[in-house]
Amino acid sequence: MSILLYLIPISFLLGAAGLAAFLWSFRSGQYQDLDGAAERVLFEDEDGPAG
Amino acid sequence: MNRHGPGTPSVPGIHCGGCLRKVEQALSQLEAVAEARANLTTRSVIVRWTDGVPPPAMIEALAEAGHAAHLGDGNAPDADKTQADLVRALAVAGFAASNIMLFSVSVWAGAGESLRTLFHALSALIALPVLIYSGRVFYRSAWSALRHGRTNMDVPVSIGLTLAFAMSLYDTIHGGPHAYFDAVTMLLFFLLVGRTLDHAMRSRARQAVSDLARLTAHGAMVEQKDGSQAYLPVDELRPGMTILLAAGERVPVDARILCGASDLDRSLVTGESAPQPATPGMIVEAGTLNLTAPLRLETSAAAGESFLAEMTRMMVAAEAGRSRYRRLADRAAALYAPLVHSAALLAFLGWALASGDIHRAAVIAVAVLIITCPCALGLAVPIVQVVAARRMFEQGIMMRDGAGLERLADVDTVVFDKTGTLTWGRPQLRQPSVPHLGLAAALAAHSRHPHARALAEAWQGPAPAIIDVREIAGRGIEGRLGPDIIRLGRPDWALDRPEDIPASAPFPCTSLSRNGALLAHYHFDDCLRPGARAAIRALTDQGCASVILSGDHAAAVARTAAQLDVTQFEADLLPAGKVQRLEALAAAGRRTLMVGDGLNDAPALAAAHVSMAPSDAADVGRQAADFVFLRAPLGAVPCALSIARRAKTLIRQNFALAVLYNAIALPFAVAGLVTPLAAALAMSASSLAVVANALRLNANAARRDRMARKHPQPAVRFAE
Numbered sequence: 080m081s082i083l084l085y086l087i088p089i090s091f092l093l094g095a096a097g098l099a100a101f102l103w104s105f106r107s108g109q110y111q112d113l114d115g116a117a118e119r120v121l122f123e124d125e126d127g128p129a130g
Numbered sequence: 131m132n133r134h135g136p137g138t139p140s141v142p143g144i145h146c147g148g149c150l151r152k153v154e155q156a157l158s159q160l161e162a163v164a165e166a167r168a169n170l171t172t173r174s175v176i177v178r179w180t181d182g183v184p185p186p187a188m189i190e191a192l193a194e195a196g197h198a199a200h201l202g203d204g205n206a207p208d209a210d211k212t213q214a215d216l217v218r219a220l221a222v223a224g225f226a227a228s229n230i231m232l233f234s235v236s237v238w239a240g241a242g243e244s245l246r247t248l249f250h251a252l253s254a255l256i257a258l259p260v261l262i263y264s265g266r267v268f269y270r271s272a273w274s275a276l277r278h279g280r281t282n283m284d285v286p287v288s289i290g291l292t293l294a295f296a297m298s299l300y301d302t303i304h305g306g307p308h309a310y311f312d313a314v315t316m317l318l319f320f321l322l323v324g325r326t327l328d329h330a331m332r333s334r335a336r337q338a339v340s341d342l343a344r345l346t347a348h349g350a351m352v353e354q355k356d357g358s359q360a361y362l363p364v365d366e367l368r369p370g371m372t373i374l375l376a377a378g379e380r381v382p383v384d385a386r387i388l389c390g391a392s393d394l395d396r397s398l399v400t401g402e403s404a405p406q407p408a409t410p411g412m413i414v415e416a417g418t419l420n421l422t423a424p425l426r427l428e429t430s431a432a433a434g435e436s437f438l439a440e441m442t443r444m445m446v447a448a449e450a451g452r453s454r455y456r457r458l459a460d461r462a463a464a465l466y467a468p469l470v471h472s473a474a475l476l477a478f479l480g481w482a483l484a485s486g487d488i489h490r491a492a493v494i495a496v497a498v499l500i501i502t503c504p505c506a507l508g509l510a511v512p513i514v515q516v517v518a519a520r521r522m523f524e525q526g527i528m529m530r531d532g533a534g535l536e537r538l539a540d541v542d543t544v545v546f547d548k549t550g551t552l553t554w555g556r557p558q559l560r561q562p563s564v565p566h567l568g569l570a571a572a573l574a575a576h577s578r579h580p581h582a583r584a585l586a587e588a589w590q591g592p593a594p595a596i597i598d599v600r601e602i603a604g605r606g607i608e609g610r611l612g613p614d615i616i617r618l619g620r621p622d623w624a625l626d627r628p629e630d631i632p633a634s635a636p637f638p639c640t641s642l643s644r645n646g647a648l649l650a651h652y653h654f655d656d657c658l659r660p661g662a663r664a665a666i667r668a669l670t671d672q673g674c675a676s677v678i679l680s681g682d683h684a685a686a687v688a689r690t691a692a693q694l695d696v697t698q699f700e701a702d703l704l705p706a707g708k709v710q711r712l713e714a715l716a717a718a719g720r721r722t723l724m725v726g727d728g729l730n731d732a733p734a735l736a737a738a739h740v741s742m743a744p745s746d747a748a749d750v751g752r753q754a755a756d757f758v759f760l761r762a763p764l765g766a767v768p769c770a771l772s773i774a775r776r777a778k779t780l781i782r783q784n785f786a787l788a789v790l791y792n793a794i795a796l797p798f799a800v801a802g803l804v805t806p807l808a809a810a811l812a813m814s815a816s817s818l819a820v821v822a823n824a825l826r827l828n829a830n831a832a833r834r835d836r837m838a839r840k841h842p843q844p845a846v847r848f849a850e
Binding site: 083087090091094095097098101102105111112113114115118119121122 | 146147150151168169170171214217218221222225228229232245252256
């Protein structure tokens with residue numbers, strides 16, 4: 080059962096990492112223009128998400 | 131210093147990456163613009179420009195690039211804050227629910243006692259911060275309702291969540307077998323889904339509506355005492371200032387004409403359809419459109435005291451009646467909460483008396499609260515409204531909030547404004563074939579006057595070359611064709627012989643002359659919007675009476691009413707008169723839908739049970755309306771009505787489903803048979819059932835669309 084000592088923190092941390100990734104992408108405006116991002120990939124002269 | 135301007139232009143036409151590029155490049159080339167970023171999802175552009183200069187000519191630049199644009203209010207970034215909070219709360223609740231569910235599954239699978247207590251303790255550790263962070267949405271709303279002596283859906287939710295958590299914590303500390311941490315977080319998650327959807331729908335609609343705000347009177351060019359000119363925002367205009375109003379601009383505040391001759395379009399202000407000549411000394415209301423020539427005006431009122439502000443005050447007064455409306459979900463909660471709480475209390479008292487075991491009685495009471503917690507009820511209304519809003523959006527109808535949708539379903543009388551709503555609000559040529567139309571159109575192409583525009587639009591062929599064209603404001607246009615002087619304009623100006631001048635006709639008239647001799651008379655009328663007659667007929671089929679209330683002259687209103695087979699109409703109404711008629715209808719027990727576009731309709735839009743405006747309506751009117759339709763045909767009105775009625779049926783069904791589920795589950799909970807596993811299963815199942823039922827609004831519509839394609843209806847004739 081001591082395996083739980085590793086597994087539980089690992090599962091928790093993985094979930095927390097997912098949550099943090101979502102919150103970061105949400106804050107940096109990556110969900111503001113889902114349709115536009117698909118088109119912008121074809122532009123040559125710019126990169127980075129919306130400011 | 132850079133800043134957001136007063137507007138983020140909304141550009142409805144962008145639909146691909148190429149458009150994004152074109153729009154951004156067109157705006158970046160403007161001198162004052164620091165940055166322009168187009169958004170394909172919201173169909174708008176965020177523009178930052180240098181402070182201290184008048185707004186750059188964004189609309190014109192976009193028009194040159196081939197995109198029609200409107201100017202927005204620029205407050206969109208703030209409105210997003212609540213939405214962002216809700217999404218974050220939802221994400222945290224989802225994370226917690228899935229983690230706790232992992233522990234719960236192993237407990238249900240038969241974990242040993244020590245492991246079970248460990249897992250319960252870990253669940254409690256995760257659930258507590260989440261309950262505080264994500265649950266504050268409900269606690270705050272419940273608290274504000276209680277403080278005002280009301281209840282809403284969030285009161286039972288908050289009590290249920292808190293008690294369930296406290297009871298589970300107590301059991302965890304004492305090593306009990308059952309804990310409801312998973313139910314608590316899952317409940318939070320489901321309820322937040324409903325809340326987030328509800329809010330997303332409302333803010334999207336609100337933003338779309340405010341993005342439509344036009345350039346009208348955000349500022350004016352003021353002539354100062356030393357002769358210099360400065361651009362001032364509307365708020366800084368004071369009585370007695372001299373302002374210069376270019377042709378094509380709207381009057382910013384109430385003013386008196388000092389000098390200049392032009393024509394005025396007051397259709398948005400008073401509902402009058404025919405353009406009027408402007409003469410010095412005349413008083414013009416804010417919102418009046420200056421058509422043909424520049425004018426010098428002396429302001430007679432500050433922005434806060436002008437016609438527009440008066441309309442706003444009347445709107446606020448009229449809206450008081452509407453705020454009495456209580457939403458379906460709140461009415462359900464008012465019935466539901468006492469029922470649930472007394473059931474839980476009775477279960478507690480019953481078990482405590484019967485078995486004498488206080489702890490067991492408390493566990494059962496908490497199970498009753500959890501199983502009856504209005505999870506499905508919280509989703510039942512917003513999910514249907516989101517689907518309905520989407521259906522309406524596809525038809526070009528913007529919905530401001532869910533309450534409007536609920537009220538629209540009750541409507542039995544539709545009140546129309548005439549000018550700009552049933553009709554186009556701009557004149558069109560009455561006679562399909564008249565002599566010398568090519569010549570008239572060639573001259574007319576040089577003017578902004580609505581009659582001239584109608585003539586220019588009516589002629590498609592080659593035009594004779596006319597030189598030396600000049601426009602005499604308030605009279606007409608003059609030009610030379612070879613040796614002859616050609617005039618197009620008011621009959622008494624264009625024609626030399628008084629006997630050629632027509633007696634006062636029912637329709638406004640413009641005459642064409644060669645060297646003063648009559649060539650032709652052109653008569654104009656305000657034409658019906660496409661689909662107006664079909665829309666009135668469809669409304670009658672749906673059991674709604676139609677009424678016309680107009681500020682225009684009786685003859686014009688009677689003509690439109692006859693064309694549309696509407697028997698109830700009134701003309702020459704002031705804004706207050708319209709409100710009175712609506713109040714009279716309401717007193718007679720009628721639920722009214724007001725459809726109107728003018729400034730003079732704004733108080734009536736606020737006074738009606740529910741209201742709708744076309745997207746080219748005056749700003750105030752559009753802000754007051756619950757629905758805004760973006761496309762020209764009036765078919766949007768019956769279409770919105772049928773979607774609202776269908777949505778109401780589905781909401782009722784969803785309530786019935788939720789109540790049915792509670793009726794089945796409650797006896798089990800009271801009997802003490804509900805374990806945390808059963809509660810989790812029942813909760814998910816009822817939520818899924820409600821969501822699936824709401825999606826039927828889409829499915830039915832799709833089936834109808836297919837049917838319509840198979841058996842096409844006779845097309846609505848464009849010009850009726």
